[in-house]
Amino acid sequence: MDVLWFLTQRTKFIRRYYETASAPFREIIRKIEAEEAPYEPPYSEDPEPPFLTEWGDANTSLDVLGATCVSMLSESLKLYFSTWEGLLHVDCGKHSRSSFKKGFVSGYRDCFGTVLKADWSDCPADFDVLEQIVLARNAAGHPVQIAFLHLSHSEGLEKKFPAPVFVSDYERRLIETNQHVWRNLKLVVTEEALSEAIRQVEILAEWMEARLFKVLYPRSGSEG
Incomplete structure (x- = not known):
C-alpha cells in the first residue's frame, strides 16, 4: 500500500475543500466592508455598523x-x-504507553523512533505545529459553552507553545508583546495556518517514508 499517496490525497482534498467552502463567506465579508450590493449601508444615525450580524455570521x-x-x-x-x-x-x-498519555503524536514519535532507529533531530517537520493540530482538533470537538459558537483552546496553550498557530491576529499580538490574555485563546484556523499545518504533516510523512523504505527493503540499497 502506498500510504503516503493516500495521505496526500487527503491533504489535497482538505486544501480544496477549504478554498471552495470559504469563498462565499469571504465574499460576504468583502462586500460588506466594500459597501457593495446587497450590503449598501442605509442612512442611519445608529452608531453600530450596518450588517454587523451578517458579517459576524x-x-x-x-x-x-x-x-x-x-x-x-x-x-x-x-x-x-x-x-x-x-x-x-x-x-x-503497548510499546509507548506512557508517551501516548501526552497525545498520539508523542506516542507514535516514540514508537516509530525505535522501530525505524530514527534520530528525530534530523526530521525537518515542526512537532510543535503537529501537536497543535491535535490540540485544535480536541478543542473543536469539545466546546465548553453553549452561549457562543466560537471555539476556544484549552487553558494555558500559550504557556506550552509561545507562538501558537491557530489563534487570531489580535491574540497573537497580545502574546508577542507579553500582554495579559484574560481568557482562553480563541481557536482560529486561518487559511495560512491551515496551509502551514498541512505542509508540516506532509514534511513529516515524506521524511518517515524514506526511513520506512529502508526498514521494509533493507537490501535494496546494496543492490545494483
Whole structure:
C-alpha cells in the first residue's frame, strides 16, 4: 500500500475543500466592508455598523470551517500513523504507553523512533505545529459553552507553545508583546495556518517514508 499517496490525497482534498467552502463567506465579508450590493449601508444615525450580524455570521462560518478542516487533518495524520503501525505489525500503544498519555503524536514519535532507529533531530517537520493540530482538533470537538459558537483552546496553550498557530491576529499580538490574555485563546484556523499545518504533516510523512523504505527493503540499497 502506498500510504503516503493516500495521505496526500487527503491533504489535497482538505486544501480544496477549504478554498471552495470559504469563498462565499469571504465574499460576504468583502462586500460588506466594500459597501457593495446587497450590503449598501442605509442612512442611519445608529452608531453600530450596518450588517454587523451578517458579517459576524460569515466570520464565524470561516472559524467553524477552519476547525472542521484541522480536525480532518488531525485524523488523517492519525490514520497515517496507525496504517503504518498495522503494516509493520507493531503495537505502538503497548510499546509507548506512557508517551501516548501526552497525545498520539508523542506516542507514535516514540514508537516509530525505535522501530525505524530514527534520530528525530534530523526530521525537518515542526512537532510543535503537529501537536497543535491535535490540540485544535480536541478543542473543536469539545466546546465548553453553549452561549457562543466560537471555539476556544484549552487553558494555558500559550504557556506550552509561545507562538501558537491557530489563534487570531489580535491574540497573537497580545502574546508577542507579553500582554495579559484574560481568557482562553480563541481557536482560529486561518487559511495560512491551515496551509502551514498541512505542509508540516506532509514534511513529516515524506521524511518517515524514506526511513520506512529502508526498514521494509533493507537490501535494496546494496543492490545494483
